[in-house]
Amino acid sequence: MAEEKFPGVFLVGGRLATKSLTPGFRVYGEKLVREGDTEYRMWDLHRSKLAAAIHKGLSEMPIKPGSSVLYLGASTGTTASHVSDIVGADGAVYCVEFAQRPMRDLLSVCEKRGNMLPIMGDARQPQEYEGNLGKVDVVYQDVAQPDQDGIFLKNSALFLKKGGWGMIAIKSQSIDVTRQPSKVFAEFVQKMGREIEVRAQIELSPYDLDHLFIAGRKK
Numbered sequence: 001m002a003e004e005k006f007p008g009v010f011l012v013g014g015r016l017a018t019k020s021l022t023p024g025f026r027v028y029g030e031k032l033v034r035e036g037d038t039e040y041r042m043w044d045l046h047r048s049k050l051a052a053a054i055h056k057g058l059s060e061m062p063i064k065p066g067s068s069v070l071y072l073g074a075s076t077g078t079t080a081s082h083v084s085d086i087v088g089a090d091g092a093v094y095c096v097e098f099a100q101r102p103m104r105d106l107l108s109v110c111e112k113r114g115n116m117l118p119i120m121g122d123a124r125q126p127q128e129y130e131g132n133l134g135k136v137d138v139v140y141q142d143v144a145q146p147d148q149d150g151i152f153l154k155n156s157a158l159f160l161k162k163g164g165w166g167m168i169a170i171k172s173q174s175i176d177v178t179r180q181p182s183k184v185f186a187e188f189v190q191k192m193g194r195e196i197e198v199r200a201q202i203e204l205s206p207y208d209l210d211h212l213f214i215a216g217r218k219k
C-alpha cells in the first residue's frame with residue numbers, strides 16, 4: 001500500500017516513488033507498480049540526487065503539486081520526469097540543457113509530458129532563455145560545472161521568486177579536484193548564504209560520492 005511522504009512523493013513497499021503522469025511509459029527503465037487505477041514509478045536513489053537527498057533526510061520538500069520549477073542541467077530527464085510527476089498537470093518544469101545528445105532523449109520525454117518544457121540553452125547565459133519563462137517557485141540545479149555558484153546566483157536573480165527555493169546538487173570534483181570536498185562545500189554554502197537562507201545540507205554518499213545537496217529559501 002502506498003503512503004504519502006510529501007505531497008506528490010510516495011513510499012511504495014517502503015521505497016520512494018512518484019505517481020506517473022504518463023501511465024505505461026518508462027523514462028529510464030524504472031520499475032512501474034500498479035495499485036488500483038494508479039501507476040507509480042519507482043525512483044532510483046542511484047540515478048537521482050533528489051531521490052537520494054529525500055531518502056537521506058530532506059525534511060522540507062519545496063517541490064509540490066502545482067509548483068513551477070526551473071531545472072538547470074536536465075540531461076535526459078531522469079530526475080526532471082519525477083519532478084514532472086510531483087508538480088502534476090497544474091505545475092511546470094522548465095528543463096535547461098546545453099548538450100545535444102541528452103537533449104534528444106529529453107525532447108521525447110517532454111513530448112509525452114505537457115508540463116515539461118525543454119529549453120536548449122546554456123545555464124551560464126540565462127538572459128538567452130529569459131523570454132521562455134517568468135518567475136518560478138524553485139530553481140533546481142545539477143550542472144557539475146566549475147562555476148556552479150555563479151550559475152545559480154545568475155538564475156536565481158532573474159527567475160526565483162522572493163521566498164522561493166533553491167535546490168542545488170554540488171559536485172566538489174567539478175569545482176576543484178585538488179581540495180578536500182568538505183572545504184569546497186563550506187565555501188559554496190557560504191557564498192549561497194548571500195542569496196538564500198540555507199535550510200538543508202545533505203551529503204549524498206553512498207548514492208553519489210563527493211556531492212552535497214543543499215536547499216534554501218531566497219531572502
Ligand SMILES: C[S@@+](CC[C@H](N)C(=O)[O-])C[C@H]1O[C@@H](n2cnc3c(N)ncnc32)[C@H](O)[C@@H]1O
Pocket residue numbers: 047048049072073074075076077078079080096097098099102121122123124142143144145
Ligand atoms: C549530472 S547531469 C544531470 C543529471 C540530471 N539532473 C538527473 O538527475 O537526471 C548534468 C547535466 O548538466 C548539463 N549541463 C552542464 N553545464 C550546463 C550548462 N552550462 N547549461 C546547461 N546544461 C548544462 C550537462 O550537459 C548534463 O546533461
